[in-house]
Amino acid sequence: MLHARFSAPSLYFAAAVVIGTAGAVGVAFSPSPAVAVGALAAAPALLIALCRAGERRVELLIFGIVVLCSTIIDIDQLPLVPIGIGSLNPADLFLLLLGGLVALRALRDRQFRWASTPLTLPLLVFFAFVLVSCVVALDLESGTRHRMLSEVRTLAFLLLGIVIPQLVRRRSSFLFLLRGLTVLAAGCALIMIAQAFLGPDIPLIPARLVSVNTGIYAETGLFRVTPPAQALIRTVLILVACEWLLTEPSRRPWWLLPMVALMVVGLLVTANRNYWLGTAFSLALAMTFIDARRRWAMIQSGLKVVIGGFFIGGALILLLELAHLPFAQQLIETTLLRLDPDSSVAGTESSLATRQEEFYYIFRHIEAHPILGIGLGAAYKPPRWYETPANNRTYYTH
DSSP: OOOOOSSOTHHHHHHHHHHHHHHHHHHHHOOOHHHHHHHHHHHHHHHHHHSOGGGOHHHHHHHHHHHHHSSSOOGGGSOOEEOSSSEEOHHHHHHHHHHHHHHHHHHHOTTOOOOOOTTHHHHHHHHHHHHHHHHHHHHHTOSOHHHHHHHHHHHHGGGHHHHHHHHOOSHHHHHHHHHHHHHHHHHHHHHHHHHHHHOTTSOSSOGGGEEOOHHHHHHHOOOEEOOTHHHHHHHHHHHHHHHHHHSOGGGOOTTHHHHHHHHHHHHHTTTOHHHHHHHHHHHHHHHTTSOHHHHHHHHHHHHHHHHHHHHHHHHHHHHHHHTTOOHHHHHHHHHHHHHOTTSTTTOHHHHHHHHHHHHHHHHHHHHHSTTTOSOTTOOOSOOOTTOOSSSOOTTOOO
16 A cells, blocks of 8 residues: 655644644634635645655645635635636636646647546546536526536536646655645644634634534534535545555554544534545445455454544543533534434434425426526525525525
C-alpha cells in the first residue's frame, strides 16, 4: 500500500493542530472568509515547503479548489469575477487554469498522451447532457439564469475526474495530494469538533454552515455542524481506513488509526445520516474489490478496531463526564436520536413528507417532459407556505 515519503508522520498531527487552531481563532475574530482561507491554506503550503515547490503548482491549484469548496468556508461569500453572462469565483478560476494546463501540455509536449480512465467517457457524456439541459432551461424559461449557472458551476467540478489524470501521473504527486487532503480534513475535523464542543453561540464556523433547530436546541441542546468539509472528511475517512486495512500490519504508519478516529468523530458531529450510511456502504463496497483471503483479514482488523474503539471511547466519555463536560454525552445523544426514527431530532415524518411532496411534482414533470426534462436549475414546484418569491427553494430536491 501507499507510504508517505515525508520526514516524520507526526508532521500531519502537528500541522492539523496548528491549522485547526489558526482556523478557529481566525474565523472567530474576523468575519472575513479570507482569514479562513489563509488558515486552511497553511496545510498545503506546509507540505509544499517540505517538497520541491517548483513541481507542485498543479497540486496547489487542486488544493485551492478543495480549500474553497470543501472546508469550513462559505463559498457563497467569496468575491466574484463578472464575465458578462455570469460570474466566476476563485475556485472556478482554479478549474479553468487546470483545464488550460492540460490544453497547453497537449499542444506543447509531443510526448503527451491522453490518460483515459473508466470514468472519462461517462463524465463526458454526463456533461454533454448538462449542456443540453441548459439549452432546455433557457428555451422553456423554467428557472433563473443565476440558478442554472450555479448548478453548472457545481457540476463542472466533476470534470476534475478527467483533468487530474492528465496532470497527476507520478506516484509522488499522488501521495502528495493524498497526504495534503488528509491534513486539510484533519484541520477541518478539529474545528468542527471544537464548534460542537463550544456550542453555536461561539461561531468558529460561519453561522450559515451550522444547522440549529431552535426548538430542538432549546429542548435538548443538540445541533448539527454541517460545513462543506463533511464531504472532505467522509472521503478522507474512506481513503485512510482502506489504507489501514489493506496495509500489512507490520508496515502500517502509526498515525493512520488515530486519523481514522478523528475523521469518525468529525463525521459524527455533522449528525448527517446520509453521510454515515454512505461511508459504511463505501467501505463495504471496497471489500468486494479484493480477494477473499485479504477480505477476511480486513474484517478481522476492522472488528478489532471497532471493539477497541468502543472501550477507549467509553473511557474517554467517562472522563469527560467526570470533568462535567457535556460534549461527549451530547454527541452520543445526537447520534442515537438521529438514528431513532421516532425522535424529534430525526424528524423522519417531516423529512418523508417533504420528499413525498417533491416526488409528486417531479413525476408530474417527467410525465409532461419525458425526454429532455425542464432544464437545469428549473423551478419545478410551487413555494412552500413559509417561502417568498424572492427567497425560496422551488428548484431544490433531495
